[in-house]
Ligand SMILES: Nc1nc2c(ncn2[C@@H]2O[C@H](COP(=O)(O)OP(=O)(O)OP(=O)(O)O)[C@@H](O)[C@H]2O)c(=O)[nH]1
């Protein structure tokens with residue numbers, strides 16, 4: 001079984017709303033609730049932890065009051081805080097597999113999470129690489145008129161990764177998945193419009209292709 005870690009401590013500067021990004025409502029509920037719900041319905045996730053920071057105090061309070069596992073990180077940046085978190089998990093849950101997901105990926109539905117974890121298991125048997133980066137071909141972004149943050153060899157890292165609970169550089173496999181659900185990272189208000197267009201009435205759980 002796998003531990004899920006939701007990264008939810010970013011500054012959220014591009015969204016330009018008077019609300020912490022994980023709490024921005026899409027389909028009538030905070031974005032992070034969609035992510036939690038998708039993880040809760042996955043067959044392979046044994047526990048969910050949420051990494052907040054001084055940039056997201058209201059998110060921390062909201063989730064703490066609902067009884068979720070919160071880890072408060074320094075808020076020094078995604079990579080810096082991930083290093084901090086790997087040290088934490090190394091001590092607390094050694095020898096575990098972690099699935100990290102951004103709080104702004106509300107459409108990565110539970111079956112897709114299970115598919116990714118199955119692919120990881122199969123790849124691990126073949127290559128023994130401990131980590132996996134889930135990427136989306138840039139064509140998917142072009143098709144849906146989405147703006148990728150970074151493009152590496154024609155692929156865009158989705159914000160879903162698998163790692164071992166050890167704080168060291170880990171050899172990684174890239175898993176390419178051509179799905180809008182992994183491309184639709186809510187960074188701007190324009191991304192919310194795209195979400196509403198494709199997933200507006202169905203709780204972010206529709207399969208499009
Ligand atoms: N714990 C933690 N999470 C982070 C940090 N930086 C980003 N995240 C989270 O990682 C995910 C992806 O972040 P981005 O979309 O790249 O950045 P963001 O801060 O949310 O938004 P921008 O300021 O617009 O780039 C989001 O769910 C963030 O909340 C950090 O320093 N600490």
Ligand SMILES: [Mg+2]
Pocket residue numbers: 102104185186187
């Ligand atoms: Mg993002």
